[in-house]
Amino acid sequence: MKILTVHGSQDSDGNSARLLKASLEGIQAGGAEVQSININEYRITPVWKNYFGDVMKKQTDKVKDDMPVLKEKLLNADIILLATPVFWYQLPGTMKLFVDRWSDFINPDFSTELKGKGLALLSTHSGINLMNSSNILQSAMAGTAQFLGMIWMGGVDGRAHMKWEWDDEPSADEARLFGKKLAQGINLIGQKVL
Numbered sequence: 001m002k003i004l005t006v007h008g009s010q011d012s013d014g015n016s017a018r019l020l021k022a023s024l025e026g027i028q029a030g031g032a033e034v035q036s037i038n039i040n041e042y043r044i045t046p047v048w049k050n051y052f053g054d055v056m057k058k059q060t061d062k063v064k065d066d067m068p069v070l071k072e073k074l075l076n077a078d079i080i081l082l083a084t085p086v087f088w089y090q091l092p093g094t095m096k097l098f099v100d101r102w103s104d105f106i107n108p109d110f111s112t113e114l115k116g117k118g119l120a121l122l123s124t125h126s127g128i129n130l131m132n133s134s135n136i137l138q139s140a141m142a143g144t145a146q147f148l149g150m151i152w153m154g155g156v157d158g159r160a161h162m163k164w165e166w167d168d169e170p171s172a173d174e175a176r177l178f179g180k181k182l183a184q185g186i187n188l189i190g191q192k193v194l
């Protein structure tokens, strides 16, 4: 199994980094091949006027940015694991731009080159949960996976408060176990789907 992990925080020692680190331990224990990137290190152009017209004509690479490199990484992976803080119930800016540009993969018949790949999520939030931030983001990503023909593997919610109060071993344990499952093509609830 080839797994691409994509970290969405600027903080390499923050809450989502810690959840990702635990899942990587599981992924490695499960014997998968893994490549890890931080999306903030890449230049991604936001969608432009008549972007979708260019998508239909397969002309999105006329924009000069790092999407061709990122697309190669996506196409090379069996599972894409996003590890990210929740910002206002959604993905943070650069990660959102990245996922917006997955529309580049839509073909004129609405099939996509991401079809059959697994999509998984690790998300962290403030822990205050006036509304459940991770659930809202998980729904958005599960819907995105379905639209793109991907296989939704599930999401783990880091119930961290703030990193100086990190005591969220249950979430780290869950992420570690999830990583091990992903390495074997197994979704969060234990079904072998890949």
Ligand SMILES: Cc1cc2nc3c(=O)[nH]c(=O)nc-3n(C[C@H](O)[C@H](O)[C@H](O)COP(=O)(O)O)c2cc1C
Residues within 6 Å of the ligand: 009, 010, 011, 013, 014, 015, 016, 017, 084, 085, 086, 087, 088, 089, 090, 124, 125, 126, 127, 128, 129, 133, 160, 161, 162, 163
């Ligand atoms: C701009 C911004 C928006 C945020 N929005 C939410 C939110 O909607 N819900 C929430 O519970 N926490 C929210 N938070 C808190 C972060 O999700 C939380 O601190 C996260 O664990 C940070 O992850 P990191 O340490 O990996 O960067 C927000 C933080 C920032 C800076």
